[in-house]
Structures are given as C-alpha cells and as structure tokens.
Amino acid sequence: MKIFVYPGSFDPITNGHLDIIERGASLCDKLIVAVLQNSAKKSSTTKDQRVDMIQKCVNHIPNVEVKTFDGLTVDFAKQNGATTILRGLRAVTDFEYELQMAFLNRQMNEQIDTCFLMASQRYSFLSSSLIRDIASYHGKIDDFVPKCIIEDVYRIYDKTGGNI
Numbered sequence: 594m595k596i597f598v599y600p601g602s603f604d605p606i607t608n609g610h611l612d613i614i615e616r617g618a619s620l621c622d623k624l625i626v627a628v629l630q631n632s633a634k635k636s637s638t639t640k641d642q643r644v645d646m647i648q649k650c651v652n653h654i655p656n657v658e659v660k661t662f663d664g665l666t667v668d669f670a671k672q673n674g675a676t677t678i679l680r681g682l683r684a685v686t687d688f689e690y691e692l693q694m695a696f697l698n699r700q701m702n703e704q705i706d707t708c709f710l711m712a713s714q715r716y717s718f719l720s721s722s723l724i725r726d727i728a729s730y731h732g733k734i735d736d737f738v739p740k741c742i743i744e745d746v747y748r749i750y751d752k753t754g755g756n757i
C-alpha cells in the first residue's frame with residue numbers, strides 16, 4: 594500500500610492546499626494530512642481547530658486521513674508506514690526552503706522521499722498568512738478557502754467580530 598504524508602501548519606487550510614491534497618490523493622493509496630505546530634510560526638489556533646477545518650474539506654476524498662503530530666516528519670512518516678512526503682511548490686520563493694527540507698529529511702531517512710507538486714496557477718499566490726490577514730479585518734475570503742469553512746475562518750481569525 595502506497596502511503597503519502599502531506600505535512601504542514603494549515604493555519605488555515607486554503608484552496609491551494611486542497612488542490613494539492615486532491616491531486617496527491619490520486620497518486621497514492623492513502624494520503625495522510627499531518628498537521629503540526631510549526632515552531633518557526635506563532636499560531637493563535639489549536640491543532641484541533643485546524644484539523645476540524647481540514648476534515649470538513651476532505652470528506653469527499655475517501656483515501657485521505659487527517660492526523661496531528663509533533664516532532665520530525667520523517668519519524669511520523671515511518672510510524673505511519675509512509676514512504677513519501679508530499680509538498681506543494683508555489684513560486685521560486687518556496688524552492689530554497691523546500692529543497693533544504695527535502696535534503697535534510699532524506700539525510701535523516703533515505704527510505705523516505707519527497708514528492709513535489711507544482712501549485713496550480715490560480716492558487717500560486719495563495720498563502721495561509723494572507724487568509725489570516727484578510728479574515729482578521731473581515732475581508733472577503735470566498736475565493737481563497739473552501740466554502741464549508743468560511744464561517745469557521747471568520748470565527749477563529751476575525752478580530753473585528755464582524756463589526757466593520
């Protein structure tokens with residue numbers, strides 16, 4: 594059974610992430626979306642809040658599971674029988690960081706490879722931080738996150754309480 598792990602902060606999940614999940618799930622038997630608290634990024638959300646939102650968005654894809662983890666992605670992958678780490682590449686700006694992570698992960702466990710999918714052009718400008726900024730001022734996010742989580746995103750990130 595070919596198992597992929599797609600690790601990330603997903604703070605929150607965006608249409609760009611969902612696109613990678615849908616395309617990645619078609620390349621393997623099981624795709625585990627692995628939600629982590631990224632040590633370099635301060636987050637005001639809990640992993641459970643982020644998992645709930647992802648779960649709502651991936652209900653239609655039968656071979657996708659959502660889990661949380663702390664620690665190294667390669668260890669999580671091994672514990673879950675995965676051979677491949679899935680990552681999305683947006684622009685040149687993602688490349689250097691992703692290359693470094695891929696090299697390090699391979700150095701730590703050469704049984705585990707990284708598979709990159711290029712972001713779809715229409716989502717290549719999209720990031721979770723952009724969504725957090727827009728949502729914090731109750732801006733329009735309909736084109737950026739799946740419809741089923743729009744209310745959750747405002748509830749979690751909107752600092753105005755909807756009073757603009």
Ligand code: ADP
Nearest residue numbers: 600601602603609610631680681682712716719
């Ligand atoms: P991390 O904290 O690991 O950077 P993110 O949630 O920001 O986690 O991203 C997880 C993965 O999804 C990364 O490989 C990132 O490059 C990719 N990604 C983020 N946004 C998009 C997008 N709009 N389109 C395609 N891939 C994306």
